[in-house]
Amino acid sequence: MAACRRSSRLAPLVSQKLAAPCDVSKKLLLPTTVKVEPCVSLQEARAQGVKDSLSSSSLRNCKIGRKKETVSRTKFVDQAPPRKLDKITGSFKVVKQEVCQVDKNIGPEPPHLPGLRQTRKVKSEDVEATDDIKIYVSRARKKKLKTEGTPLDGSNVCPGNNKEMKRDSSDAATLVTAKEETCSADKVETSKEITSLAIVPSSNLSGQAVELAVTSGSPYPDFARPYPEECYEVRNRLSQLHGTGSYARGKSCPTIDPLQVLALEYHSEEVTAADTAGALVVSEVEEQKREDEHEDRTLTGCPSVRRTVLDSLVGTILSQNTTDNNSRKAFASLKQAFPTWEEVHAADPKKVEDAIRCGGLAETKAKRIINILDTIFTERGSICLEYVRSMNVDQIKAELSRFKGVGPKTVACVLMFHLEQNEFPVDTHVFRLSKMLGWVPASADREKTYLHMNSRVPDEVKYDLHCLLVTHGKRCPRCAKGGRAQTAPDGPCPLINWSPQMALRSSGDVKLLKGEY
DNA sequence: CCTATCCCTACTGGCCCGTG
């Protein structure tokens, strides 16, 4: 197994900055060694032309202190290869002599874009009015503007961001109508059944489960859970609690997770009241769809496509670390300011930043978006990501994850919500609940959880289960992080006693420490 | 010696809560 994994990591890679990938990709080079001048920092190493596809450890080996001056490479192949550390597949990265030469001509890489953190609700008092346009200004930005002596006007704020900035308990109540009666006593019975299922020894696994344990690409091939039966049962229980029926792709999920709301907007299928748990999501989605009817005509450089992969990718980036409302408004604001991606690409980064400011982390996200557009334009001659539709899933993962700011979760969301692939994104809620349910080893990190769950969860239930776990992780007082649900609960948790971890949590005897789920 | 991996921290804007 180890040899197998190692072999996969040696998948050849090509720099994203190769100006003519179609030419270079035809080359077949034998493994060799490339001399890299010693340097004292990562930035300097990159400035020397070392591609950022090189692993951090390998790049660090270039530092003087370690007296490591060589970087190995493998070969080009005639296919679209991953171009940086592939966190999803675990494949690895190398650097090539040609890459260094090309990069030297390009110069140092763009400034480091720091990571992101999640934001929560927006305080209503931070919404201010200027003339007829209500504008949203964060406290931090107010402080910054005050420090800079910049007047508060429409040039430095995001318009049209004055509604539903705060998702309070009344909103939640709207979302979860008619849920209480679904939480009846029969839940207790099924809970007992599942308790017994959860502790069933591996020798009693179904044939399907055993097969999965043997053949999956999981980092834990011997860890058989979750069994397919579990996935279906949890889906059914959470569906009863948080929403009715199956959340087929393209229909609404009973969640207001920004990624899912954005995803809904990308699908042309009808969104009906019966498919959602509340009127809020439906009205917002329909309203957005109406806006989209107009915007789609000029939205992208691919006029024949209603929603593009690039829309989805940028939308998902904008949804990182912010609320659904803010991310959606940031996306709409961006489209309003720059109807096409070409315009975004050509725009002053500050203008782009201003356009998405209402989504939070505007500077970071603007740089990342522009960097993506710039990379695509440089490599393809036009700003369009539709070519990934012809790729297989692994190739798409490699293609998208090479962009800075696009991680495994973002790629998985694009794959699942937009490209309708059988992916199982693992966000913080899915990660936490997976551990609580005993579906992954306690030591599993998020990436391993993603790999394991993606291989274990039956394809037909991935979409539903993801949506429901996210919803449940937000709403259930027992299962929410820190025991603090983001909305009013829909009812008693149907997963009590599902696993020893869940039982411990529900008993209240365990004081959760920092970092624990 | 080189690479892979684990573990940890930084970064970011905003919310929540306690304190003065």
Place this chain on the structure above:
DNA sequence: CACGGGCCAGTAGGGATAGG
């Protein structure tokens, strides 16, 4: 009411170390 600290979540990067 203002202020500060803790916390949130996804990504990037670096130190240390294991393994081939």
